[in-house]
Amino acid sequence: MTVVVQLDELEERICAALEAGRQEEIRELLLRHHPADVADVIDRLDDDEQARVFGLLPPAQAAEVLSETDLAATRALVRRLEPVAAAALFAQMAPDDVVEILGEDIPEALPSILRVLPPAEAREVQRKLAYPPRSAGRLMTEAFVAAQAELSGAEALALLRRLASSVETLSDLFVQDEAGQLMGVVSLRALLSAPPSQPLRVLMVAPAAQVAPETDQEEAARLVSQYDLLALPVVGEGGIMLGVVTVDDIVDVLVQEGSEDVLRLGAVQEGATDEGYFTTPIWRIITRRIGWLLILFLTGTMTINVLGWFEEALAQVVALSFFIPLLIGTGGNTGAQTVSTMVRSLALGELRPGDIWPVVGRELISGLLLGLLLGVIAFGLTLLLGNEPDLALVVALAIVAICTWANTIGAVVPLLAHRLRLDPALVSAPLITTLVDATGLAIYLLIARLILGV
Amino acid sequence: MTVVVQLDELEERICAALEAGRQEEIRELLLRHHPADVADVIDRLDDDEQARVFGLLPPAQAAEVLSETDLAATRALVRRLEPVAAAALFAQMAPDDVVEILGEDIPEALPSILRVLPPAEAREVQRKLAYPPRSAGRLMTEAFVAAQAELSGAEALALLRRLASSVETLSDLFVQDEAGQLMGVVSLRALLSAPPSQPLRVLMVAPAAQVAPETDQEEAARLVSQYDLLALPVVGEGGIMLGVVTVDDIVDVLVQEGSEDVLRLGAVQEGATDEGYFTTPIWRIITRRIGWLLILFLTGTMTINVLGWFEEALAQVVALSFFIPLLIGTGGNTGAQTVSTMVRSLALGELRPGDIWPVVGRELISGLLLGLLLGVIAFGLTLLLGNEPDLALVVALAIVAICTWANTIGAVVPLLAHRLRLDPALVSAPLITTLVDATGLAIYLLIARLILGV
Numbered sequence: 009m010t011v012v013v014q015l016d017e018l019e020e021r022i023c024a025a026l027e028a029g030r031q032e033e034i035r036e037l038l039l040r041h042h043p044a045d046v047a048d049v050i051d052r053l054d055d056d057e058q059a060r061v062f063g064l065l066p067p068a069q070a071a072e073v074l075s076e077t078d079l080a081a082t083r084a085l086v087r088r089l090e091p092v093a094a095a096a097l098f099a100q101m102a103p104d105d106v107v108e109i110l111g112e113d114i115p116e117a118l119p120s121i122l123r124v125l126p127p128a129e130a131r132e133v134q135r136k137l138a139y140p141p142r143s144a145g146r147l148m149t150e151a152f153v154a155a156q157a158e159l160s161g162a163e164a165l166a167l168l169r170r171l172a173s174s175v176e177t178l179s180d181l182f183v184q185d186e187a188g189q190l191m192g193v194v195s196l197r198a199l200l201s202a203p204p205s206q207p208l209r210v211l212m213v214a215p216a217a218q219v220a221p222e223t224d225q226e227e228a229a230r231l232v233s234q235y236d237l238l239a240l241p242v243v244g245e246g247g248i249m250l251g252v253v254t255v256d257d258i259v260d261v262l263v264q265e266g267s268e269d270v271l272r273l274g275a276v277q278e279g280a281t282d283e284g285y286f287t288t289p290i291w292r293i294i295t296r297r298i299g300w301l302l303i304l305f306l307t308g309t310m311t312i313n314v315l316g317w318f319e320e321a322l323a324q325v326v327a328l329s330f331f332i333p334l335l336i337g338t339g340g341n342t343g344a345q346t347v348s349t350m351v352r353s354l355a356l357g358e359l360r361p362g363d364i365w366p367v368v369g370r371e372l373i374s375g376l377l378l379g380l381l382l383g384v385i386a387f388g389l390t391l392l393l394g395n396e397p398d399l400a401l402v403v404a405l406a407i408v409a410i411c412t413w414a415n416t417i418g419a420v421v422p423l424l425a426h427r428l429r430l431d432p433a434l435v436s437a438p439l440i441t442t443l444v445d446a447t448g449l450a451i452y453l454l455i456a457r458l459i460l461g462v
Numbered sequence: 463m464t465v466v467v468q469l470d471e472l473e474e475r476i477c478a479a480l481e482a483g484r485q486e487e488i489r490e491l492l493l494r495h496h497p498a499d500v501a502d503v504i505d506r507l508d509d510d511e512q513a514r515v516f517g518l519l520p521p522a523q524a525a526e527v528l529s530e531t532d533l534a535a536t537r538a539l540v541r542r543l544e545p546v547a548a549a550a551l552f553a554q555m556a557p558d559d560v561v562e563i564l565g566e567d568i569p570e571a572l573p574s575i576l577r578v579l580p581p582a583e584a585r586e587v588q589r590k591l592a593y594p595p596r597s598a599g600r601l602m603t604e605a606f607v608a609a610q611a612e613l614s615g616a617e618a619l620a621l622l623r624r625l626a627s628s629v630e631t632l633s634d635l636f637v638q639d640e641a642g643q644l645m646g647v648v649s650l651r652a653l654l655s656a657p658p659s660q661p662l663r664v665l666m667v668a669p670a671a672q673v674a675p676e677t678d679q680e681e682a683a684r685l686v687s688q689y690d691l692l693a694l695p696v697v698g699e700g701g702i703m704l705g706v707v708t709v710d711d712i713v714d715v716l717v718q719e720g721s722e723d724v725l726r727l728g729a730v731q732e733g734a735t736d737e738g739y740f741t742t743p744i745w746r747i748i749t750r751r752i753g754w755l756l757i758l759f760l761t762g763t764m765t766i767n768v769l770g771w772f773e774e775a776l777a778q779v780v781a782l783s784f785f786i787p788l789l790i791g792t793g794g795n796t797g798a799q800t801v802s803t804m805v806r807s808l809a810l811g812e813l814r815p816g817d818i819w820p821v822v823g824r825e826l827i828s829g830l831l832l833g834l835l836l837g838v839i840a841f842g843l844t845l846l847l848g849n850e851p852d853l854a855l856v857v858a859l860a861i862v863a864i865c866t867w868a869n870t871i872g873a874v875v876p877l878l879a880h881r882l883r884l885d886p887a888l889v890s891a892p893l894i895t896t897l898v899d900a901t902g903l904a905i906y907l908l909i910a911r912l913i914l915g916v
Contacts (some may be wrong), residue, residue, distance in 0.1 A: 172655040
């Protein structure tokens with residue numbers, strides 16, 4: 009009964025059947041596997057193969073698979089479909105999945121699809137599109153269990169049975185007044201444990217958290233994680249409950265945001281998270297990376313100027329230039345460590361706006377201590393390599409100063425970004441490294457001028 | 463009814479009351495807030511304050527708060543308690559929380575606490591501790607709904623009501639045979655939608671996924687995310703069901719692993735994820751960072767050797783040294799981008815072991831293209847700065863070669879780490895940068911020797 013899916017094997021068999029034109033075999037393989045696994049295989053095929061395989065799926069399973077493929081693959085597949093065929097698929101999908109697929113990215117398909125969707129779903133899709141991308145409103149589902157406070161436990165359970173197949177979460181019942189205002193929440197656990205005659209009014213508690221539809225999905229994820237929620241209510245103006253964000257969507261948000269932090273810290277432009285590694289065309293990889301590389305390259309040219317100012321010193325003591333890569337490398341490494349620590353602490357909500365000075369204080373001290381430790385080693389090493397003690401002193405002092413400086417910059421810049429409501433992970437490690445390169449060089453060569461008199 | 467918790471305010475009021483010795487006020491404040499929020503405030507106090515505030519909590523809420531504080535804070539609090547007092551708290555906590563707190567880290571407290579815990583819980587804690595850290599076995603709960611296949615829907619619902627307050631998840635019923643083998647799973651949705659007389663045998667389906675207790679928590683998280691599960695069954699030898707991993711624990715795993723990736727990419731030693739930013743003593747920050755910094759520093763000294771080999775060339779053409787920081791910086795940036803892309807694709811399970819050559823091919827090509835784009839700019843820029851065309855050619859060719867090289871290295875090293883079953887995020891951006899520094903210099907100066915004849 010073990011269900012270990014060998015995706016490699018599944019993909020191989022599908023590709024072989026595709027080549028040999030054995031459509032029946034492909035269809036059978038697709039139907040025997042979980043839509044999420046089928047989606048993974050489709051993600052790795054090229055555009056034509058994707059369309060051919062996808063075309064073999066019966067509509068119900070096609071809709072399920074379409075909710076699971078990479079967004080880029082999904083959109084490519086949708087673009088190839090007639091609006092009527094696309095709408096038929098979308099009609100079988102949850103409106104939040106439809107909104108995620110259509111989003112801002114294929115506006116040309118939207119009107120024709122909205123026209124053929126069932127009117128209720130079309131309206132829900134339009135309501136959702138009015139909220140900002142990556143907001144709780146985009147993520148939420150309107151299919152939740154709403155109940156009146158006067159309902160008894162037994163009546164509520166009967167309601168739950170009636171709605172079971174159409175709502176997206178059964179873990180909580182949301183109690184509303186006649187106007188639709190959220191009054192409280194009754195967990196399924198409380199409902200099942202209580203005597204059947206007890207009214208919801210008695211069973212309900214205030215929700216541990218709620219969000220507005222405009223709230224960023226990352227904040228929604230933080231609340232779900234903080235309070236161990238299965239469903240987070242989304243409440244609009246006047247306390248009217250609009251929908252719930254379910255934990256399975258939050259799991260996807262966490263995976264996506266984690267991915268983005270990693271990419272941003274590496275100075276790769278976002279957007280890449282929508283696409284599979286192998287299905288992203290190389291030109292798109294280039295366009296997503298060249299921007300940051302260019303900015304960093306041009307910022308990096310400052311180092312040429314700095315070295316130019318000290319041309320004479322470098323010509324007099326060639327050995328000075330030997331330590332340049334090591335010194336700025338160490339500064340970059342120290343700064344990258346601090347940036348990581350900051351990005352993580354900010355993501356976990358450990359740091360608050362008022363914390364900037366205590367943070368700077370801590371990072372200044374730890375940078376100084378790290379610099380002192382490395383400085384002592386650098387001093388010994390420089391002597392060992394047969395250099396004069398005064399050059400060794402220059403290198404050691406430069407390490408101390410650069411580490412302290414890099415550590416402080418690596419803390420301040422993400423905190424400032426956070427204040428300006430930018431993602432602190434945008435302050436990538438490469439950015440800090442590049443900033444520290446130029447300033448670190450100036451620090452090093454000024455110390456050299458001071459001590460060596462060059 | 464809005465429940466926006468102002469943690470800043472809560473913390474301020476608690477600190478003020480603490481200073482003034484107004485214990486009643488603190489207790490009242492603590493009881494009025496969610497245990498997760500109280501835990502967040504406690505995380506930011508110093509050791510003494512933590513113990514004083516925690517001592518004011520009634521045992522039931524103290525146990526809830528203890529499950530939510532940072533692990534480091536929790537352990538410090540537990541160490542201050544008498545074993546009997548600690549066991550009284552632990553007896554009110556879920557065994558998986560107890561195991562997380564005790565773990566390997568406070569072995570001295572374990573025997574005395576096990577002795578005073580209720581025997582059934584003590585045995586469960588010991589069973590869990592036998593599984594590796596960060597495994598599904600550590601994470602799972604044994605409190606799930608197990609049912610026989612012959613039970614009718616109505617009987618199963620009655621069982622659910624009986625167990626509602628003691629099990630950790632109500633979303634799925636797990637059907638077992640007499641031996642305890644997992645036969646299938648019935649979702650609450652299916653149970654509620656079906657006629658009450660239908661036996662579970664008819665309602666059950668094969669679980670979309672299952673794991674062994676030794677399975678890494680990251681793999682468990684991947685499966686929960688892939689199949690949108692609320693509860694993942696953990697199955698031991700002979701197909702015997704041991705427990706379930708619930709989605710709220712997976713949310714915590716995702717937050718923790720995301721945090722770790724960020725830290726590791728920044729070359730900060732793991733372990734730091736257990737602790738709050740402000741509660742980590744500075745000496746511990748230093749010990750967690752100096753290791754990597756030293757390794758990178760010592761690796762970085764290779765650059766001194768490389769430059770030493772080319773001493774004459776550098777003395778002859780001082781301008782050569784002006785471009786060193788820019789060239790190795792660009793190499794480091796390109797490498798960091800690739801590392802990020804790899805770490806992300808590996809974490810999402812997009813890449814498989816057989817993919818190494820296609821990946822190397824792609825990264826070689828994109829590195830070459832990025833290098834060509836930057837190389838053209840570098841050529842123009844070097845000329846603009848008043849250098850000879852042959853130096854400009856050296857710089858441009860070096861950029862092309864270094865970008866291609868850094869991109870390939872940035873792809874190969876994480877893939878190799880993954881093959882060796884190391885976390886690819888351990889191959890931090892700083893590590894790649896440092897590797898590229900030395901090799902990039904050699905590439906640059908060899909090209910210079912070739913073209914300039916120095």
